[in-house]
Amino acid sequence: MTTTQNHGLDTRDRLIEGAVGLLHSQGYRSVGVKALCEVAGVQKGSFYHFFSSKEDLTLAALDRSWDLFRTDVIEPMLAEPGDPASRLRTIREACLGPVSEHHADPHRPHGCLFGRLAASITAGEPLLRARLAEIFTEWAALLGEGSEGWTALADILGRLVLAFTVDASEVVGA
Amino acid sequence: MTTTQNHGLDTRDRLIEGAVGLLHSQGYRSVGVKALCEVAGVQKGSFYHFFSSKEDLTLAALDRSWDLFRTDVIEPMLAEPGDPASRLRTIREACLGPVSEHHADPHRPHGCLFGRLAASITAGEPLLRARLAEIFTEWAALLGEGSEGWTALADILGRLVLAFTVDASEVVGA
Numbered sequence: 001m002t003t004t005q006n007h008g009l010d011t012r013d014r015l016i017e018g019a020v021g022l023l024h025s026q027g028y029r030s031v032g033v034k035a036l037c038e039v040a041g042v043q044k045g046s047f048y049h050f051f052s053s054k055e056d057l058t059l060a061a062l063d064r065s066w067d068l069f070r071t072d073v074i075e076p077m078l079a080e081p082g083d084p085a086s087r088l089r090t091i092r093e094a095c096l097g098p099v100s101e102h103h104a105d106p107h108r109p110h111g112c113l114f115g116r117l118a119a120s121i122t123a124g125e126p127l128l129r130a131r132l133a134e135i136f137t138e139w140a141a142l143l144g145e146g147s148e149g150w151t152a153l154a155d156i157l158g159r160l161v162l163a164f165t166v167d168a169s170e171v172v173g174a
Numbered sequence: 175m176t177t178t179q180n181h182g183l184d185t186r187d188r189l190i191e192g193a194v195g196l197l198h199s200q201g202y203r204s205v206g207v208k209a210l211c212e213v214a215g216v217q218k219g220s221f222y223h224f225f226s227s228k229e230d231l232t233l234a235a236l237d238r239s240w241d242l243f244r245t246d247v248i249e250p251m252l253a254e255p256g257d258p259a260s261r262l263r264t265i266r267e268a269c270l271g272p273v274s275e276h277h278a279d280p281h282r283p284h285g286c287l288f289g290r291l292a293a294s295i296t297a298g299e300p301l302l303r304a305r306l307a308e309i310f311t312e313w314a315a316l317l318g319e320g321s322e323g324w325t326a327l328a329d330i331l332g333r334l335v336l337a338f339t340v341d342a343s344e345v346v347g348a
Contacts, residue, residue: 027294029203040277048295119203120340133339150336151329158332162324164292165306171324 002114014040019061022112028058028120028128058117059131065113066135070146074142088143092156096163096171115160183331184225198287202232202294202302232291233305239287248316253277262317266330270337270345288313289334306325 009017018040031072033054037047040061050055077090096110113137121128162171181211183191198207207228211221221233250266269286279288292306314323 008317016251026296027203029201029294030296063179115335116293120201121338122204129339136336136340150333154329154332154336154345155325156332157335158328158330159324160312161289161331161335162291162328164295165303166310171328 011040011042011046015042015047015050015057016064017058018042018099019057020065020113023061024153027116028125047141055125055128058128060130062117062135066138070138070142071118075106080143084143088152088155091143092159095156095157112160115157116164118157119161185216185220187213188217188232189216189224189231190238193231194239194287197215197232197235197291201290201294202299229299229302232302236291236302236305236309238313244312244316248313252316258318260330262326266319266333269330270298270333286334289331293332293335 015036019031019036020134022035022039026035031054033044033047036054036057037044049056051060073094074091077087077094080087080090082090114132117128118132118136121132136153140153143149143152184234188208193205193210196210196213200209204211205228207218207221210228210231211218221231225234247268248265251261251268254262254264288306291302292310294303295306297327314327317323317326333345
């Protein structure tokens with residue numbers, strides 16, 4: 001096994017990076033282990049060497065996305081000058097920006113993945129549900145104290161849901 | 175074929191009612207024609223007599239849900255006395271209320287179905303996407319003019335997404 005293929009990422013990393021992109025564009029339900037292997041250029045046997053299931057890889061993809069999103073997008077934006085409302089608007093715009101922009105750089109995933117996954121899990125994925133709840137709780141706390149943080153996060157996630165169907169330019173503003 | 179089985183609903187109605195409940199609890203991806211027939215107590219052959227595909231039935235389920243939700247929930251609440259903020263809070267609570275309460279009465283579906291479907295469709299379902307966009311546009315216009323309506327709707331949908339993972343009592347307030 002070489003560890004320098006495909007932009008120098010090793011197999012585990014390639015699976016995680018591929019999962020971030022595929023889960024983001026396709027959601028959780030329509031993606032199987034086969035597709036996750038194909039997008040990463042990895043044999044199915046290798047998959048189970050690193051992950052026990054699709055849910056297991058999805059948890060790793062969530063952790064990767066959240067770490068990058070928090071450190072690359074949210075924290076720098078919160079540190080910028082300006083009033084809270086304008087900072088929130090900047091974060092919202094980053095989340096709702098053109099998908100192609102984000103897909104061009106798999107190292108910069110954005111918020112859609114979390115909202116999409118949250119809306120597609122069922123009672124059958126308690127680990128995913130619990131990890132998403134942790135991420136949302138951490139994210140809300142970064143955006144504001146108590147109910148203020150939840151309101152700001154609900155605003156972002158709600159606009160993301162709307163942007164799946166309605167032209168994003170209509171729903172980003174306000 | 176009798177048309178009076180199952181609470182007097184005919185076959186087409188039973189399929190639609192069943193689809194509303196199943197799509198709401200399971201999402202679009204994990205539900206197939208087989209499950210939609212089973213929940214309605216309908217043979218697969220009868221399904222294709224009424225609907226050409228899962229997407230076709232889902233469109234009918236969306237129309238049914240939206241008609242009932244608009245006339246039974248949103249419009250009566252908007253007509254109640256009080257300031258706009260308290261009316262919005264009432265609508266939000268109705269959307270985020272206990273699932274069991276809504277499931278107990280299939281004639282009173284709630285907003286979850288729209289948010290869940292919006293977050294689970296992909297580019298492969300243009301008709302669903304277009305119908306959801308129409309519903310969201312109509313819904314936003316009921317809640318407020320221009321960006322105000324979109325903001326109010328984003329708030330509701332975002333709290334719905336959060337409530338899939340985080341305890342609803344944490345995210346309903348504010």
